[in-house]
Amino acid sequence: DGGITQSPKYLFRKEGQNVTLSCEQNLNHDAMYWYRQDPGQGLRLIYYSQIVNDFQKGDIAEGYSVSREKKESFPLTVTSAQKNPTAFYLCASSIGGADLSNQPQHFGDGTRLSIL
Amino acid sequence: QQQVKQSPQSLIVQKGGISIINCAYENTAFDYFPWYQQFPGKGPALLIAIRPDVSEKKEGRFTISFNKSAKQFSLHIMDSQPGDSATYFCAASNAGNMLTFGGGTRLMVKP
Numbered sequence: 001d002g003g004i005t006q007s008p009k010y011l012f013r014k015e016g017q018n019v020t021l022s023c024e025q026n027l028n029h030d031a032m033y034w035y036r037q038d039p040g041q042g043l044r045l046i047y048y049s050q051i052v053n054d055f056q057k058g059d060i061a062e063g064y065s066v067s068r069e070k071k072e073s074f075p076l077t078v079t080s081a082q083k084n085p086t087a088f089y090l091c092a093s094s095i096g097g098a099d100l101s102n103q104p105q106h107f108g109d110g111t112r113l114s115i116l
Numbered sequence: 117q118q119q120v121k122q123s124p125q126s127l128i129v130q131k132g133g134i135s136i137i138n139c140a141y142e143n144t145a146f147d148y149f150p151w152y153q154q155f156p157g158k159g160p161a162l163l164i165a166i167r168p169d170v171s172e173k174k175e176g177r178f179t180i181s182f183n184k185s186a187k188q189f190s191l192h193i194m195d196s197q198p199g200d201s202a203t204y205f206c207a208a209s210n211a212g213n214m215l216t217f218g219g220g221t222r223l224m225v226k227p
Contacts, residue, residue: 042220044217058214101210102147104165107160107161
């Protein structure tokens with residue numbers, strides 16, 4: 001079955017720690033995305049990548065970092081600079097190309113990050 | 117200009133009834149309007165999408181109505197079922213811009 005796998009499902013972080021959330025896809029998609037979901041605020045774009053070794057900031061990139069060394073993988077690091085990291089994080093992918101705006105996005109089942 | 121406003125935040129409907137969720141936008145350049153459905157503990161999944169060249173699109177019990185002049189679009193769920201209980205997100209985008217999501221509507225369909 002093709003899809004997106006996010007791990008872990010639940011993650012706890014101590015103050016001042018960096019944590020990395022995993023996202024792997026076997027859909028052969030070029031584009032990948034990270035969103036943050038907070039109650040009542042919908043999904044907000046953190047970072048996206050149109051192709052390997054390239055990524056762009058989204059609307060709320062401060063305090064986060066990403067890498068895209070492989071087509072299948074797009075890990076997100078929540079750094080200690082992110083002052084309010086408690087949220088549900090969603091990874092998504094789409095076919096890719098020059099214009100990502102109207103492509104259906106396929107989502108993973110998310111990682112819930114909490115601060116201890 | 118990039119905001120998409122969604123209402124209501126929560127909705128309770130009896131089984132067999134019609135669920136209606138509304139979204140409004142400001143950016144007249146938006147040309148793609150998808151709806152996503154999200155069950156608890158899961159990621160959203162694309163439900164149905166519309167472009168502004170049509171006023172309505174129907175897929176099974178789900179219908180999107182689009183009013184370009186009012187800059188509004190809505191999701192209608194006919195014959196609502198308990199299995200439709202989920203959170204629904206509208207979104208909008210245009211060439212060169214990423215999806216902007218509404219705040220979500222939590223739908224509960226009572227048996």
